[in-house]
Amino acid sequence: MKYESASPEEYISQLPEERREAIMKLRQILKDNLPVGFQETMSYGMITYVVPHQLYPPGYHVNPDQPLPFVSIASQKNFIALYHMGIYMVPGLLAWFKEEYPRHVQTRLDMGKSCVRFKKTNSIPYDLIAQLSSKITVDEYVRMVESEVKRAKKN
Template identity: 55%
Template sequence: MTSKTTTPEEYIKELPEDRKPAVQQLRQTVLNHLPEGFEEAMSYGMLAYHVPLETYPAGYHAGKALTPLPFINIASQKNYIALYHMGIYTNPDVLEWFKNEYPKHSKTKLDMGKSCIRFKKIDAIPYDLIAELCGKISVKEWIETYENQIKR
């Protein structure tokens, strides 16, 4: 479920009423705990937290368009709320830490893909764990990881 809105506020405003509080709290958690240098925007129809082009002019090449380097996205999908975290995808230590910590913060089973954490029970989102996850990788570390592992 992607959106054509251009601001995070518009995105949240168009969500179903039952999703708004959880997405807003997830957004605020990310904003409060993301290391300095990341920027909030809309990208790929989702809330996005990326490295701005002013910081990393090489950017991310999605197709032929140069865009800011993505790091975290939040989306309200049909059956769940998703948090996409590229650090989990690229850093085995962060992934292992997250998998070990998740059961300490939530009674629900961890449901995730390579970079996607799916929250089907919105009243069980472990905001404190997400806060800690957001602070695990700095802008500098993310750029280095991107250049060494993803950029070709």
């Protein structure tokens, strides 16, 4: 589901109670654990943590008017989603996450390329997400993005 809102607080206020609590907890974990430099904003109808234009003027290569997105959280129709570009771009981080996941929850990992889906709020591995959030700095992420953009332009 897409919630139209201008701020994370407005977004959260529109959610059903069970989802509201989970999103608030995920938001706090991200705020507490993401390395310095990422900035909270609303992007594409989700709470998103970005590399702001002050730190990376080119912005998002798909839409340079937008800052470079890194992590988003959203309440979708049938699940809560965590979108993390690090697990999409760094094979070693993805392998670590897949290995650690069953140590934190009993449910099967449900994910796409950058999206981890949680159908039940009681199966969200908050401690694991806190660890994941701290693993890539702004500078590391920008270097990865620039490398990928250069590689894509060559092809």
